[in-house]
Amino acid sequence: MRAPVMQKRPELRPAKVPIVVKLGGSVVRSPELGPWLDAIAASPEPVVVVPGGGALADEVRACQTELGFGDANAHRMALLAMDQLAWAVAGLRRGFAVGATEAELNAALACGANAVWAPYALVSGRSDVEESWRLTSDSLALWLAARIGAERCYLIKSVARSHTRLVARQLARDGVVDQAFPGMLEATRVTAILLGRGDQQAFAEALAGSTPCGAALD
Numbered sequence: 001m002r003a004p005v006m007q008k009r010p011e012l013r014p015a016k017v018p019i020v021v022k023l024g025g026s027v028v029r030s031p032e033l034g035p036w037l038d039a040i041a042a043s044p045e046p047v048v049v050v051p052g053g054g055a056l057a058d059e060v061r062a063c064q065t066e067l068g069f070g071d072a073n074a075h076r077m078a079l080l081a082m083d084q085l086a087w088a089v090a091g092l093r094r095g096f097a098v099g100a101t102e103a104e105l106n107a108a109l110a111c112g113a114n115a116v117w118a119p120y121a122l123v124s125g126r127s128d129v130e131e132s133w134r135l136t137s138d139s140l141a142l143w144l145a146a147r148i149g150a151e152r153c154y155l156i157k158s159v160a161r162s163h164t165r166l167v168a169r170q171l172a173r174d175g176v177v178d179q180a181f182p183g184m185l186e187a188t189r190v191t192a193i194l195l196g197r198g199d200q201q202a203f204a205e206a207l208a209g210s211t212p213c214g215a216a217l218d
Contacts, residue, residue: 017151018046018109019207020190022141025054026158028085032197036156037093039204046109047207048148049096049116050141051089056081061133075131076124082137083118090116102148117144135180142181146188153192154203154214161196166215168192185217192217 021040027033028051040047053060060077083100090096097113099105100121108115119140123129129143138155145153159176168182171194185192193214195203202213 016046018048018105018115018148019043020048020050020141020145020148020150020153022050022137022153022155023052023089024155024157025052025057025085025137027156028052028054028089030158032158032200033092035200036203037089037096039200039207040114041093041095042204043114043207044209045207047114048099048105048109048144048150049086049089049114050119050137050144051082051085051116052137053078053081054085056084057136071133072131074133075135076120078136079120079124082140083120086116086118105148119144130180134178135184136178138177139180139184142184142188142190142192145190150190153190154195155192155217156195156199156203159194159196161194161199161215163215166194166217168217171217 057078064074097108100118105115171177195214206213
């Protein structure tokens with residue numbers, strides 16, 4: 001009689017404080033996406049990726065203008081746009097897993113994967129999350145970071161970054177982050193860091209724990 005074959009269980013990653021990485025929608029559709037994902041994939045720290053809605057969210061805006069439905073409906077449609085890009089991003093590298101709820105994100109991290117957040121299930125219909133275009137994936141990344149106890153939140157944008165410290169309210173006025181972001185930053189007290197074009201190597205080194213990088217947001 002043969003001995004039963006034991007199935008190898010996936011190795012569980014020791015519990016660590018995760019890092020949230022917001023990938024701007026324009027980054028997701030740019031040639032720089034690959035190097036950013038490579039840096040995240042090589043991270044020794046657990047990472048939760050928050051993809052922006054990108055062109056799919058822009059289509060929601062255009063559709064709202066044409067048809068005239070309200071902001072609450074547009075908000076939910078934009079969340080679904082983020083869900084779709086979460087699946088797209090997770091399909092580009094091995095070791096990335098989509099999670100909609102905190103439990104699913106934690107399960108992915110515990111199994112050694114990098115989690116990619118699909119926000120609709122967790123955010124849709126909440127009374128504590130503003131349903132308007134003032135609040136987009138930038139603020140939602142901070143909101144999620146606070147909920148899961150993340151150590152810091154990196155915002156990766158298709159911008160040329162030269163400073164090491166920036167003011168969130170000025171970035172909101174310039175359209176770099178959404179209008180609700182400064183208030184969310186103050187409310188959550190999450191450490192937020194802006195990264196721009198060409199920051200991939202510095203980002204990879206920061207994830208490895210060697211040096212800080214990016215522009216701290218006040």
